[in-house]
Amino acid sequence: MAVKQTGKTCFVICPIGESGDEVRNWSDDVFFGLIQPIADDFGYVARRAIDDAKPGEITNHMIRDIFESDLVIADLTLLNPNVFYEIGIRHITKKPYIHLARAGTKIPFDTAGIGTIFIESGSFSGSDRARDELRSQLKMIEEDALNFENPVSRYRERITIEESGDPSNKVLIEILDRLDRIESHPNMIADQIELRDKSRPKSGLFLSYEGWNSLLKSGDLDSSIDKSDLSIENSLKNQKYRLFFNPKNNKSKIISFENDGLIGDGRNENENTWRVKNGFLEIFGEDKKIFSRFLKMKNDNQFVAIQNNDTRNIDGQFIKPLSLFD
Structure with a gap:
């Protein structure tokens, strides 16, 4: 060369x-x-x-x-x-x-x-x-395919958000804090995530699919959540990610999202195909049934799993862009 x-x-x-x-x-x-x-x-x-x-x-x-x-x-x-x-x-x-x-x-x-x-x-x-x-x-x-977000830079962003004095940014700060805890202490995730629905006997970001849709439409999370299907699809197709599929035991894998709706890197019986619908990333297993559902954070392009009655993934899963060669 x-x-x-x-x-x-x-x-x-x-x-x-x-x-x-x-x-x-x-x-x-x-x-x-x-x-x-x-x-x-x-x-x-x-x-x-x-x-x-x-x-x-x-x-x-x-x-x-x-x-x-x-x-x-x-x-x-x-x-x-x-x-x-x-x-x-x-x-x-x-x-x-x-x-x-x-x-x-x-x-x-x-x-x-x-x-x-x-x-x-x-x-x-x-x-x-x-x-x-x-x-x-x-x-x-x-190719500008990497995100160099890190705890230090996120802390600086957090300070900027706090100094803005905008009350609507409180939700964003809480989400940033939660993501930092997930990354720093993956084995403590069950203790860090609040139980959202007493009808489900396990921890996690649990709310019905209809409940999340209602929350998104309310505008309460406008500053925190990327709700654009096109924006989410573009970010997924343009770079590789790391899926923390078992955060409690710090287990993860590289995953990529192909244009044809197939999972590329990391495809298996649980993560086989994908789609974006109504602001959610939905991942389907080989049985064509939904396996996991994620929301995309605007601030750092991370995806946080939500627990619904129709999802089967482990609590606390999240997906983050590759920041260095893995």
Whole structure:
């Protein structure tokens, strides 16, 4: 692939170490052998901070690069505190970033929900796999097919909503808080979701289909829910998602929605076909009976399952856009 000179910048955050030591050798191998050539192929000028600052020093120039670069790639190998500090700053921007690490690195809980490209050193197949994953990730970024929403950026949005003083935004804030709890503590979801109907002996966002329709038509959720069938269909067809089909046990899978109404990636006997009707995403099993029904949040394009008398899915399911290569 010919190098595209587009002027795009890729800032690489990585452990630095000392010249000639194991840490520096690793960082050099990853930068020169993996990141730089592939970034070049996609028209990015990749660079590190090694020559711009003393090791361990975080400068104003570095902060500017973290904020303003078109792309940031962070090597989480060795769990270096500066690396986590710097990538945390990038998360504020909602601009593209990629996490990678040496295979076997135990990613801390706070970032474990964000997909990481793992590099298997000493393996040709492992190296090729990392290159393929990085190329795939960059291709999705070029196609604007990823959502870099994260807890930090959502918190900033929440503050903006609160400061607006609009009482109608109270519902949106409650939904954002609930989604954050679902993502952060999937095994506690049964305790976090309020029982909505005493006639159903389990927790969940339960309301009759007619009840949800009435609520949508009332306008009470106008600021929170995407009710446009066309908008929902377009968002589903234009990118891949991750379906948390068993949130309590943190089980999920990649899922895609094809133009012909079939489930692409992730299709099985429970999730076989789909449609959008009256503002709801409805997923059908192989038996052609509805299996699950979801509402789409305007703020972050996540889908939250609702429990109806005709649905059969596990409580608390939700679908979120892929934010990093999975």
